[in-house]
Amino acid sequence: MSDIIAADQLRLFIERIERLEEEKKGMADDIRDVYSEAKSQGYDTKTMRAIVRLRKMEKHARDEAEALLDTYKAALGLS
Template identity: 45%
Template sequence: MGNLLPFPIGLPCSPVGPRPPMKETAADRALRDATYDAAAEELRQFVERFEQLEVEKQTVADQQKALMAEAKARGYAPKLLRVLIAQRKRDKDDLAEEEAKLALYKDALGMGS
């Protein structure tokens, strides 16, 4: 069987020859510019939102630092407060398992209480 296509396979042009490039109209340019402007505006909004979140994150971090300084001034150990806060976030079963393993390891090393 021969080639069923009316033109050879693998040629980079259509069966009737290469097409001339299309001319860009004023409507094409306007659509392209509007699309570009919309994408640029959306990008600007994402960047500005992210920057605002960075400012808010820094504000919260400063407030947390001030709170720990106040707790320290009242006699609490900030390091232990952070441990307690981290433990409160965890699942109770996972925490209990970790504490049991820690007690076992301490006993094995002669550090049990």
């Protein structure tokens, strides 16, 4: 009997994951649509994606990443 319960529980986990994956796909499609709309309005989506990434970071991590980027740019003569 515990095998049946375990199988039912496993099936429920799999079904939940499948639903969440479908929701994730829907969200990704929505995000892609927003970027497409922004692009059609003349915005640079590559830069927008970089800004979204930066806004996800904490300030100290963002400052550290920017300082490192500046150091690398200076070392390569891109400053």
